[in-house]
Amino acid sequence: MAETSGNGKVIRVEVLRYRPEQDEEPFLQGYDVPFTDDMSVLQGLQYIKDWLDGTLSFRWSCRMAICGSCGMMIDGEPRLACKTFLRDFPAGTVRVEALAHFPIERDLVIRMDDFLAKLERIKPYIIPKEERTLAQGEYLQTPAQLDVYEQFSSCINCLLCYAACPQYGLNPDFVGPGIMALLHRYNADSRDGAAVERMEIAGSEAGVFNCTAVGYCSEVCPKHVDPANAVNQNKTRAAGDYFLRLVRPKGGAK
Amino acid sequence: MKPINRRSNAPVFWGLFGAGGMLAALFGPVLVFITGIAVPLVLILPADAMSWPRMQAFAQHWAGKGLLFVVVALFMWHAMHRILHSLHDLGVHAGTALKFACYGLALLVTMTAAWILVAVGF
Structure with a gap:
């Protein structure tokens, strides 16, 4: 050479x-x-x-x-x-x-088996809010609706954020930064209707509350995704779900 | 990977932690300045700013009571949650006993504060 x-x-x-x-x-x-x-x-x-x-x-x-x-x-x-x-x-x-x-x-x-198993669980694809037939045409989205989730869609599953996360290192049951960024990418998509299902994972014992806001995940991301931000937004949302289920008339509560 | 379906009870403690953190950020520094620097050194504030009759009157007023209660209780919940998680980072993992100790202490301080504030009268 x-x-x-x-x-x-x-x-x-x-x-x-x-x-x-x-x-x-x-x-x-x-x-x-x-x-x-x-x-x-x-x-x-x-x-x-x-x-x-x-x-x-x-x-x-x-x-x-x-x-x-x-x-x-x-x-x-x-x-x-x-x-x-x-x-x-x-x-x-x-x-x-x-x-x-x-x-x-x-x-x-x-071995990335753990990550792949978690990835499957969050259903990382759009589950349409309302099914449209071909004749009804495409699912439309405004640039503002795209802005809400676009950065999170840049994740390439490289796992650098997992190697950076001290909490994942201490407890591999934690779903972790990358999965939360991807979960948020679909939950925040205006075309998607499966957020309630995915929030069960975000709000579970393996979910967002394992994070102690270190933020190194976002620093090491080679694609400028901000997983720490996805985790934070979902801490608020999971806490909201936790308390609101007590006052919602029916359903919701588990 | 363990099943991850059990809903976490963390929002209760995280909520108290968050509220305490917000309050600590807003009031903590100025409280340190007043109680630790300004009053003892008679800077800016008059020497009797925290005299017994003044503080008693403050604690007997409903607004003073409320302020004292949230400052003491929420600061405590914030601190114990932070200590619990810092211990986790240092390799001391939160078992049920440690959680009871940390949050139990916060609860004890909360109840003691409430009891004292009621006991000082209105």
């Missing part, structure tokens, strides 16, 4: 390795990677896999911060490897580890 070793710069990449069939526990392994200023951490890992050590495992796909596959801890911070550049580690060394708070499947690959 002559073109990447052209300018003679080399960075030491410390990678957390774990191969369950042969390693007792995860350990750091260092590689010297020649790089140019336009190379991402992901490209550094690809260099390792192609030229130094073919046994290294990591997830990636799009290389452009939209697939959400390459989330990892880079020097202790949850980041996308494709959106983080090797030139930004002037000390000449960078540590790359599997995302915090998740079980490691192998090397930098984590």
Whole structure:
């Protein structure tokens, strides 16, 4: 790979390795990677896999911060490897580890079963308030109605917010920041009619009240989603539901 | 993943916490200034601003009673909720006993405040 070793710069990449069939526990392994200023951490890992050590495992796909596959801890911070550049580690060394708070499947690959199970439960799709036939045409929405939820729809399920959330780390039953952002994305959509159903999850013991308003989730989001805001809005709404069910005539209460 | 259908009772405590936090933000600093700095050092306020007869009259007026009650009770609910959650962050996880201790203390202070405010008369 002559073109990447052209300018003679080399960075030491410390990678957390774990191969369950042969390693007792995860350990750091260092590689010297020649790089140019336009190379991402992901490209550094690809260099390792192609030229130094073919046994290294990591997830990636799009290389452009939209697939959400390459989330990892880079020097202790949850980041996308494709959106983080090797030139930004002037000390000449960078540590790359599997995302915090998740079980490691192998090397930098984590198990996301917990997140996927939660994602299914919130029904992350529009359940129309009123069914329309084809003849009735499309579901219309004003720009103002779009503004209410649009930022939350940018979530790419990369799980950086989960690695950032100390409460998820302490209690993995907590539905967590990403799920709350997605739940809010559908609840806040003017075309959707399933908010009551989803609020059962937001207001449950696994729901929003596990959050202690740390806000790091919103800081690490590579797509500028604000999960902390989604959680806060739903704390208010869940508290409203909790008290209002006592005065509502019937239904509602559970 | 555990089933997540049980409705959380947190809104009760979160509501008291929120109300106390709002009140603490609005009144806390000025109360510290009046009771801790201005009156003892006779700054701005007259020396007898918190004298016994004045404070007794304040506590005997219905508006003074109300203010004292919400300030004492809600500050306490706010503080105990915050302490409970900070302990959780420090690795001391809230079991039933710890919850009873924290919220129980807040309830005790609330009832004591109410009792004293009634006892000072009208």
